[in-house]
Amino acid sequence: MKSLRSLRVAVAVIPLLTQLALVPSVSAQDYPDHRITFVVPYPAGGAADAIGRLLAVKLSETWKQPVVVENKSGAGGIVGNDYVAKAPGDGYTVLIGISQLVQAPNVGTKLPYDVFSDLSPVTQAVLIAPLFAVPVQRSEKTMEEFVNAVRANPGKISYGSYGIGTTSHLYGELLKKKAGIDMTHVPYRGAAPLTNDLLGGQINAAFVEVATAAPQLSGGKIRGLAIGGEKRSPLLPEIPTLAEIGFAGFEAQGWIGVFVPAATPRDIVKKLDSELSRIIKSPETAEQIKRMNLVPVGDGAEAFATVLRQDFRRWGNIARESGVRVE
Known part of the structure; x- marks a missing residue:
């Protein structure tokens, strides 16, 4: 009986071993050989x-x-x-x-x-550096001026984000905590509608990606006040980091x-x-x-x-x- 059982196991394993033998090995030597x-x-x-x-x-x-x-x-x-x-x-x-x-x-x-x-x-x-920007029609020229404006008008100044849980939302809420200010969060469904409303002044500020903001900056339609990251962006070297102006924690x-x-x-x-x-x-x-x-x-x-x-x-x-x- 024991011999018969062993024989059955061996017969059952043979197809599996055959399939494994047919599976080609994945190696960098042959990679890539198709799409x-x-x-x-x-x-x-x-x-x-x-x-x-x-x-x-x-x-x-x-x-x-x-x-x-x-x-x-x-x-x-x-x-x-x-x-x-x-x-x-x-x-x-x-x-x-x-x-x-x-x-x-x-x-x-x-x-x-x-x-x-x-x-x-x-x-x-x-x-992709996150840039804190305001519409050009606003009077603030520096981050300090903007923070002071929010402090003078608690809850009346809004900031937009790409949506709940995005970089722009996280940074916006962190700024509120770091600066001790009260801004109203307005979430959008992505970069395009957020940028459109920032340009039109429907929102007062936003953290926007430099890639999105750069054309509007060069066109004089928005103003960059500060930027996230460990150091200034080589694309916008004139804009200070948030750490430089006293707000640590925005290095990511x-x-x-x-x-x-x-x-x-x-x-x-x-x-x-x-x-x-x-x-x-x-x-x-x-x-x-x-x-x-x-x-x-x-x-x-x-x-x-x-x-x-x-x-x-x-x-x-x-x-x-x-x-x-x-x-």
Whole structure:
């Protein structure tokens, strides 16, 4: 009986072993040998989409394989992020993600994935500095003047954001706490409607991305009073950081980065990292990125992993101090 049982087990295992033998090994030596898909978890037309398409073109030219961009938007980026987190770890499904990945868990958003255990960082593509701006028709020329105006009119001056739990909302609430002021929060559904109302003066101020604000700044339609980040933006060197004018805690910046599923072999991650970082730092691509009013980075997987941990803590501190929660 024991021999018969052993024989049955062996017969049952043979098909499984045969299937495993037929599964091709995923190796950087053969990678890539077919189409790569860049998943952008937001609609076409935004900064993440523009960066994804730029990198897709450059990578395709280098590797002589098609690299296509698919926009899988929904739930503030969660749909596309989750799609990649659950994709095969073979290097052919790549996420063009943003700092929302480390912000969302800190404001109570329920997520079907974990950015640290389900995704592997490849490289940080760009930095996106948050700019505090007011309509040009307002009289304030400095952050101090604006804060004083709010103090003199508690609850009567509004600030807009891209929506509940976004960078602009977190920074707006943090500013209220740091400066001891009372502003009314007006959430919008994204950058376009927020910018339109800021230009028209329907709202009195907002934290807006430099990429969005730069054309309006150069056109004299809005005025930048301060900027987030550890140091001044090379795109707007004349505008002081919030830390410079006495408001610490605004060091975290927005970013766009490249990720793959966590199961992706390290040699494939390294190959993607090496090539994409080279592309981002190349003079031609870096100049194209700067023309989008973004700051090129391309420091690679290890540096990006450090940024993720650091920014996760920073946004956690900001969320706790500002009191922002997504219900």
